[in-house]
Amino acid sequence: MPATMTALYGGAGPDWAPRQVHAPRPGPGQVVVRARAVALNNADASMLAAADPTAGGTGEEYQAGFEFAGEVTAVGAGAGMPALGSRVMGTTPGSFAQYVLADHRHVLPVPDELGNEEACALPTGLLTEHGALAVAGFQAGQSVLITGATSSIGLIGVRIARALDAGRIVATTRDAARSDLLENAGADTVVITGEQDMTQAVLTATRGQGVDVALDHVGGRTFADCLPATRSDGAVVNIGRLDRAASTIDLDALSYRHLRVHGVSFGFSRAAELGAVIAAAGERLLPAVADGRAQPLIDSTWSFDTAARAAARLRSHRAHGKIVLSVP
Ligand SMILES: NC(=O)c1ccc[n+]([C@@H]2O[C@H](COP(=O)([O-])OP(=O)(O)OC[C@H]3O[C@@H](n4cnc5c(N)ncnc54)[C@H](OP(=O)(O)O)[C@@H]3O)[C@@H](O)[C@H]2O)c1
Numbered sequence: 001m002p003a004t005m006t007a008l009y010g011g012a013g014p015d016w017a018p019r020q021v022h023a024p025r026p027g028p029g030q031v032v033v034r035a036r037a038v039a040l041n042n043a044d045a046s047m048l049a050a051a052d053p054t055a056g057g058t059g060e061e062y063q064a065g066f067e068f069a070g071e072v073t074a075v076g077a078g079a080g081m082p083a084l085g086s087r088v089m090g091t092t093p094g095s096f097a098q099y100v101l102a103d104h105r106h107v108l109p110v111p112d113e114l115g116n117e118e119a120c121a122l123p124t125g126l127l128t129e130h131g132a133l134a135v136a137g138f139q140a141g142q143s144v145l146i147t148g149a150t151s152s153i154g155l156i157g158v159r160i161a162r163a164l165d166a167g168r169i170v171a172t173t174r175d176a177a178r179s180d181l182l183e184n185a186g187a188d189t190v191v192i193t194g195e196q197d198m199t200q201a202v203l204t205a206t207r208g209q210g211v212d213v214a215l216d217h218v219g220g221r222t223f224a225d226c227l228p229a230t231r232s233d234g235a236v237v238n239i240g241r242l243d244r245a246a247s248t249i250d251l252d253a254l255s256y257r258h259l260r261v262h263g264v265s266f267g268f269s270r271a272a273e274l275g276a277v278i279a280a281a282g283e284r285l286l287p288a289v290a291d292g293r294a295q296p297l298i299d300s301t302w303s304f305d306t307a308a309r310a311a312a313r314l315r316s317h318r319a320h321g322k323i324v325l326s327v328p
Pocket of ligand 1: 154174238243266267314
């Protein structure tokens with residue numbers, strides 16, 4: 001392993017800047033992965049904006065990124081798995097680098113069928129959407145509502161729900177032109193919010209019952225509308241706040257239906273808890289990843305040199321699937 005490496009840093013301006021920094025060495029329980037491809041998440045855009053000194057941000061530099069895929073090049077004490085040289089995909093802060101330091105519990109093996117570009121685009125979606133379904137107590141055959149379903153993790157959520165034999169899957173977008181995207185991912189019913197009343201459309205699609213499980217990526221009014229769209233004793237899980245974090249809910253809709261409401265934010269989990277969420281997702285979903293049922297949709301792939309264009313695409317909210325950077 002070389003002594004130094006290239007990594008992308010936020011906090012120097014509106015976009016990431018390349019930096020030459022020391023390559024990491026693994027501590028106990030850690031692995032170092034030679035990253036081949038890394039993927040962008042909504043959180044990368046918010047962190048860039050918060051640190052951008054040209055727009056009132058903190059100006060504090062940080063190594064950017066969360067998701068990665070590559071080969072294990074060093075293993076710390078006590079990190080028996082994964083084996084040196086094996087292909088892994090995982091999540092850790094600071095993944096936009098040639099060598100990525102990660103907790104060994106936060107990586108999964110990459111099935112042979114999957115290239116690095118697809119692999120790096122999966123960990124956040126797999127762990128978040130599977131983790132949210134698990135929190136909801138989802139069982140095969142149950143119906144699922146996924147709001148903000150064209151988001152990169154929402155699309156993975158639709159595929160996972162299909163792979164886990166969900167009953168009816170209802171998915172929402174604000175843009176009728178994106179219905180095909182959701183149907184191709186496995187949605188049975190697409191609701192165009194803004195044109196249709198979401199609650200009414202979900203009730204119509206579920207014979208007036210409501211869905212068993214709602215996974216909400218939007219927050220605000222949409223989160224409130226998930227409650228009367230969910231059947232009695234069902235579960236609503238808030239995953240994201242693409243619209244807004246504040247929501248005014250009807251407590252009658254919550255209480256009369258005996259709903260269970262959860263929030264998940266796996267980035268704020270303790271290391272061991274996150275490891276358990278990742279392990280559970282891997283156990284249930286790696287076969288579906290290998291045979292193509294739970295593979296991510298890739299919007300576009302960029303180089304570290306063109307990372308600013310990748311960030312612009314992320315901010316546009318127009319991507320169809322995950323945006324990837326190939327690592328030099
Ligand atoms: N809980 C966790 O652990 C966790 C983990 C990862 C991400 N997240 C959160 O999950 C959400 C999705 O993340 P992502 O990276 O997948 O996002 P993304 O790909 O950037 O999402 C883009 C999509 O969001 C929809 N959208 C944007 N603004 C919206 C608004 N105001 N109202 C409704 N829809 C809107 C657009 O869909 P249409 O134009 O088609 O409607 C667009 O396709 C984010 O809020 C993120 O912070 C949570």
